[in-house]
Amino acid sequence: MKTGLYLSISPLLVVALGGALLMLAEAFSHHREEHESRSAGPSSELALGTAITLFTGAIFAAAVWFVGPEKLDGSQDLAPWLIIDRFTLFFAFTICVGGGLASLLAGGYLPEHRIDRGEFYPLLTFSSVGAIILAAAGDVLTLFLGLEIMSLGVYALTGFRRGSARSTEASMKYFLLGSFAAALLLYGAALIYGATGHTDLAGIRAALVAGNLNYGLVLIAVTLMIVGLAFKISAVPFHMWTPDAYEGAPTPATSFMAVVVKSAAFATMLRVLLVAFGQPELSSWGAGWPPIIATLAVLTMTVANLIAGRQESVKRMLAYSSIAHAGYILVGVTTTMRLHEDGQASVMFYLLAYTVSTIGAFGALILCGSRGAEAVSYEDLSGLGKRHPAVALVFSLFLLSLAGVPPTAGFFGKLYIVKGAIGAGLYPLSVILLLNSVLGAYYYLRVLVFMYMREPAPGAPFARPMKSGYVTSALVLAAVAVVALGLFPTTSLEVAVRAALAP
Amino acid sequence: MATYVPLLLLFLVGAVITGALFTLSSILGPKNPTPEKMMPYECGSESTGGRFVKPSVKFYLTAILFVVFDIEVVLMYPWAIQFRTLGWGGMATMGSFVSLLVVALIYVWKKGALEWET
Amino acid sequence: MTSIPLEYYLIVAAALFLVGTVGFLLRRNLLVLLMSIELMLNSVNLTLVAYNRVHTESHAGQIFTFFVIAIAAAEAAVGLAIVLAFFRVRKTVRSDEADLLRN
Numbered sequence: 146m147k148t149g150l151y152l153s154i155s156p157l158l159v160v161a162l163g164g165a166l167l168m169l170a171e172a173f174s175h176h177r178e179e180h181e182s183r184s185a186g187p188s189s190e191l192a193l194g195t196a197i198t199l200f201t202g203a204i205f206a207a208a209v210w211f212v213g214p215e216k217l218d219g220s221q222d223l224a225p226w227l228i229i230d231r232f233t234l235f236f237a238f239t240i241c242v243g244g245g246l247a248s249l250l251a252g253g254y255l256p257e258h259r260i261d262r263g264e265f266y267p268l269l270t271f272s273s274v275g276a277i278i279l280a281a282a283g284d285v286l287t288l289f290l291g292l293e294i295m296s297l298g299v300y301a302l303t304g305f306r307r308g309s310a311r312s313t314e315a316s317m318k319y320f321l322l323g324s325f326a327a328a329l330l331l332y333g334a335a336l337i338y339g340a341t342g343h344t345d346l347a348g349i350r351a352a353l354v355a356g357n358l359n360y361g362l363v364l365i366a367v368t369l370m371i372v373g374l375a376f377k378i379s380a381v382p383f384h385m386w387t388p389d390a391y392e393g394a395p396t397p398a399t400s401f402m403a404v405v406v407k408s409a410a411f412a413t414m415l416r417v418l419l420v421a422f423g424q425p426e427l428s429s430w431g432a433g434w435p436p437i438i439a440t441l442a443v444l445t446m447t448v449a450n451l452i453a454g455r456q457e458s459v460k461r462m463l464a465y466s467s468i469a470h471a472g473y474i475l476v477g478v479t480t481t482m483r484l485h486e487d488g489q490a491s492v493m494f495y496l497l498a499y500t501v502s503t504i505g506a507f508g509a510l511i512l513c514g515s516r517g518a519e520a521v522s523y524e525d526l527s528g529l530g531k532r533h534p535a536v537a538l539v540f541s542l543f544l545l546s547l548a549g550v551p552p553t554a555g556f557f558g559k560l561y562i563v564k565g566a567i568g569a570g571l572y573p574l575s576v577i578l579l580l581n582s583v584l585g586a587y588y589y590l591r592v593l594v595f596m597y598m599r600e601p602a603p604g605a606p607f608a609r610p611m612k613s614g615y616v617t618s619a620l621v622l623a624a625v626a627v628v629a630l631g632l633f634p635t636t637s638l639e640v641a642v643r644a645a646l647a648p
Numbered sequence: 649m650a651t652y653v654p655l656l657l658l659f660l661v662g663a664v665i666t667g668a669l670f671t672l673s674s675i676l677g678p679k680n681p682t683p684e685k686m687m688p689y690e691c692g693s694e695s696t697g698g699r700f701v702k703p704s705v706k707f708y709l710t711a712i713l714f715v716v717f718d719i720e721v722v723l724m725y726p727w728a729i730q731f732r733t734l735g736w737g738g739m740a741t742m743g744s745f746v747s748l749l750v751v752a753l754i755y756v757w758k759k760g761a762l763e764w765e766t
Numbered sequence: 767m768t769s770i771p772l773e774y775y776l777i778v779a780a781a782l783f784l785v786g787t788v789g790f791l792l793r794r795n796l797l798v799l800l801m802s803i804e805l806m807l808n809s810v811n812l813t814l815v816a817y818n819r820v821h822t823e824s825h826a827g828q829i830f831t832f833f834v835i836a837i838a839a840a841e842a843a844v845g846l847a848i849v850l851a852f853f854r855v856r857k858t859v860r861s862d863e864a865d866l867l868r869n
Contacts, residue, residue: 165751172758286830293837297844304848313852314864320848321799321861324841325790328806331834332783335813335827339776342821344830389867708850712843719839722832 153220153229156206156237157277163198164270167191171263187263192252192615195266199245199273206237225345228283232489235644236280236412239497242626243404244273246504246619251397253613254511258519260306260395269401272298276409283420284345285334288413289327292377296323299406302398303390315393322376322386330373336366337421346421354424367422371437374417377410378471381445391464399460400507403467404500411474411496415489419481419646428482435482438475439574445472446581454588457522462588463506466547469585470499476574477562483569490641491561497637498546498554498630505543505623512536512616513608520608526592527599533610537596539620546627548589549582554630561638709761720749775816782809796849796859800842807838 151158174187210231214220220229227233248269255261275294282288300323304316338344340362341352352358372383379387391399418434427433446469453465474495481488513520513529513536520526530537546553559582566575630637727734727742734741756762786806790799811831818827853859 165748168755169751172755286826286833290833290837293841297840300844300848304851307851308855310855311866313848313855314866317796317848317852317861317864318867320845321790321796321803324803324845325806328786328803328810331807331810332813335810335817335830338814338821338827338830339817342823344826393867705850708846712846715839716843719836722835726829726832 147219147222149217150219150222152212153209153214153217154223154227155209156202156234156241157227157274157281159205160198160202160241160270160277161274163194163201164267164274167194167198167270168267170194171267174263188252188255188261188265191263191266192248192255195248195270196245196252198270199241199248202273202277203238203241203245206234206241210234210238225283225347226287227278227281229281230646231644232412232416232646233277233281235493235641236408236496237277239408239493239500240273240276240280240405243408243500243504244269244276244401246501246508246623247397247401247405249615249619249622250400250504250508250511251395252615253611253619254395254397254616257516257611257613258306258395259516262305265302265305265397268298268301269398272296272302272401273405276405279409280412282413283347283416285337286344288417289331289334291409292327292330292413295406295409296327296377299398299402302401303394305395305398309393311393312395313393315390319386319390326373326376326383329369329376333366333369333373336362336369340366346417349421350423353422353427367427367434368437370417371434374410374414375441378407378414378475379468380441380471380475381448381468384445384449384468387468388461388464391467392458392461396460396507396511399464400504403463403503403507407467407471408496408500411478411492415478415481415492416646418478419485419489430482435479439479439571442472442475442479442574443577445469445475446577447472450581450584454584456588459510459523459526459592460507460521462592463503463510466585466588467503469581470495470503470547472581473559473562473578474499476566476571476578479574480562480565480569480571484565486642486645487561487568488565489645490638491558491565493641493644494561494634494638495558497641498558498627501623501626501630502543502546502553502555505539505620505627506547508616508620508623509536509540509543511611512613512620513540513610515609515611523591523595524601525608527595527601529595529608529610530597536610539624540596541593542624542627544589544592546631548586550586552631554627554634557631557634557638561634706764713756713761717749717753772816772819775812779809779812779816782806782812794860794862796852796861799861800845800849803845804838804842807834807841810834 171187171191174190209217209229214229214231214234217229223229248266251265251269255265272295275291275296275298278287278291279295280291282291300316300320303319304313306312334344337349340358341349343349343352353363376383376386391402394402418428418438422428422434428435430436449465449468449472453462453469456462456465474492477488477492477495479488480491510520513526513533529540542553546555549555549559551557559578563575563578566572566578723745724742727738730738783806786802786804786809789802789805793799793802811834814827814831814834816827818825821827849859852864856863
C-alpha cells in the first residue's frame with residue numbers, strides 16, 4: 146500500500162467518499178418534500194454532514210500542507226493527471242471552506258423556502274470534488290473531467306427550485322452557455338494535442354520550447370482555451386450568463402457558484418497559463434497571453450462596475466460585483482508574467498478573501514429575508530439597521546470587505562494586487578483598478594445607506610429576517626475569517642507565496 | 649477510387665432488385681380491398697386510438713438512466729483489453745469505479761426512479 | 767492500400783465543429799441547441815482520434831475520446847432534465863421565450 150499517495154490525495158478522497166455516503170444517507174432517509182413542518186425535511190442532518198465532510202477535507206488539505214506534499218512518498222504517482230503540490234492544497238482548502246459555508250447556508254435556506262430536498266447536498270459535495278480535481282489537474286484530460294464534474298452539479302443546483310420559472314430559466318441559460326464554453330475549451334485542447342502530441346501541461350510546454358510546430362494551430366488552440374476559461378470565470382464579454390444564473394438560482398447555490406466555481410477556474414487558468422504557456426515567448430507583454438488577459442481584465446472591471454451600479458436587485462448587484470472581482474483577479478493573473486511568485490500569491494490571497502466575503506454577503510442576504518418576505522431590492526432592506534442591528538452589522542462588514550475598506554480582508558486583497566501590478570510596471574492597469582474600486586464602493590455603500598439611513602415607506606412590504614442556527618454559524622465563521630485575514634494578512638500572504646507554482 | 653467500384657455496383661444492383669420487386673408486385677398482384685383489410689393491424693384485436701401517441705414521461709426517465717449507465721461501459725473496454733497487463737491494480741481501480749456506479753444505482757432505486765407504476 | 771490522409775479527418779471535424787457552433791448561435795429550439803453541443807463534442811472526438819494517428823507514442827487521444835463520450839452522455843442527461851423542467855414550467859422549448867431574467 147502506498148500510504149503517501151493516499152495521504153496526499155486525502156482531501157479529495159474525504160470529500161468524494163463523504164459525497165457518496167451522503168447520497169446513500171439521503172436515499173435511505175424517509176423524508177418527503179411535501180412535509181409542511183420545518184423540521185421534517187432532510188436538511189437538518191444532511192447540511193451538517195456536508196459541512197463536516199467539506200471542513201474535514203479542508204483540515205486534511207491543511208494537514209498535508211504542514212507535512213509537506215513533497216515529503217510524502219508517492220504523492221507524485223498520479224502526476225501528471227493530478228498534481229499534488231502546495232498550489233493544489235491551497236485551492237483545495239479554499240474550495241472546501243467555500244463549499245462548507247455554502248452548505249451551512251443551504252441548511253437554513255432550503256427549509257425556510259420549502260424546497261427542502263436532500264439532493265442539494267450530494268450535488269454540492271460532488272461539485273466540490275470536481276472543483277478540487279480541476280485545481281489539481283496537470284493534464285487537459287483531468288482538466289476537462291474536473292470542469293464537467295463541477296459544472297454538471299452546479300447546473301442542477303441552479304435549477305433546484307424546479308417549479309419556479311426563473312430558476313429553471315437560469316439553469317437552462319447556464320447549462321447551454323457553460324457546455325458551449327466547455328466544448329470550445331475541449332476543441333482547443335484537442336488542437337493543442339494535435340500540435341504538440343501531448344495532453345499534459347508540462348509536456349505541452351516542453352514541445353512548445355522545442356519548437357518546430359504549427360504555430361497557427363497553437364494560436365487557435367490557446368485562444369479557444371482562454372475563451373473557454375473566461376466563460377467559467379465570467380469575464381466580460383463572456384459574462385452574459387452570470388447575472389441571470391446568479392439571480393435565478395437559490396441563494397446558497399449562487400454563493401457556491403460565486404466562490405467555488407470561480408476559485409477552481411482561476412486555479413486552472415493559472416496552471417494552464419503558467420505551466421503550459423509559461424515560456425517567455427508566450428508570456429511577455431509583446432506576445433502571448435498577457436495582453437489578452439489584461440484586455441479582459443479592463444473590460445471585466447469597468448463594464449461590470451458600471452452595470453452593477455444600475456441594479457435594483459441586491460442579488461443581481463452582488464452578481465455583477467462578483468464579475469467585477471473576477472476583473473481585479475485577472476489583473477493579478479496578468480502580473481504573474483513579470484512577478485511570478487508574488488503575482489500568484491496576490492491572486493490566491495484575493496480568492497481566499499473574496500470567498501469568505503462573498504459567502505458572507507450572500508449569507509447575510511439570506512438571513513435578511515424569510516419565506517414570503519425575501520430581501521430582494523434595496524428598498525426591502527431599508528431600516529434594517531434599526532429593526533435588526535445584528536444582521537445589518539454583519540452585512541455591512543462583508544460589504545465593506547467586498548468594497549475594499551481597511552482593515553478587512555478585501556482591502557488587503559486589493560492592496561496586494563495593486564502592489565503587484567505596480568511592481569510589474571503595469572501602471573495603467575493599477576490606475577484602472579483603483580478607479581474601479583471607487584466606482585464599486587458606490588453600490589456597496591448604497592446598501593449601507595438603505596439599511597441605516599432610510600425608513601421603509603409606510604405600508605410597503607419589508608424583509609423579515611429568518612432564524613436559523615446554520616446560517617448564523619456560517620456568518621459567524623465567515624465574519625471571523627474576514628476580520629482575521631484583515632488583521633493578520635501577512636501570514637496568509639506568506640502561505641500563498643509558498644503555494645506559488647514553480648516557474 | 650477503383651476500389652470503390654464494386655461497392656457502388658453492389659448498391660446499384662440492390663436498388664434495382666428492390667425497386668423491381670416492389671413495382672412488379674404492385675402491378676401483378678390481385679387487388680380486392682375490403683374495409684376489414686384496410687384497418688390498421690393490431691395483433692388481431694380491435695385497434696384503438698389515433699396514429700400519434702404522446703410517449704409517457706416515464707420513458708424519458710428510464711431512457712436517461714439507461715444512457716448514463718450504458719455509456720459508462722465505454723470506460724471498461726480499455727481495461728478489458730488490457731486485463732492481464734493491468735493485473736490486480738487495474739482490477740481494484742475498476743472495482744472502485746463499478747462500486748461508485750452501484751452506489752448510484754442504489755440511489756436511483758431507493759428514490760423510486762425504477763418504479764414503473766407509481 | 768492507400769489510407770485517407772489526416773487532413774481529411776481534420777477538415778471534416780472542423781466543419782462539424784463549425785456546424786455545431788453556428789447551429790448553437792442561430793437556432794432557437796432548445797433541443798436543437800443540445801444537439802449542436804453534442805455535435806461539437808463529437809467533432810472534438812474525431813479530431814482527437816485522427817491526431818492519435820500521428821502521435822503514436824501514447825494513446826492519449828483515444829483515451830481522451832472515451833472520457834469525452836462518457837461525459838457527453840452525462841451532460842446530455844443533465845441538459846435534457848433541465849430542458850424538461852423548463853418545458854414543464856413554461857410550456858415551450860424555444861430559447862427566445864426565456865426572457866424572465868433581464869437587466
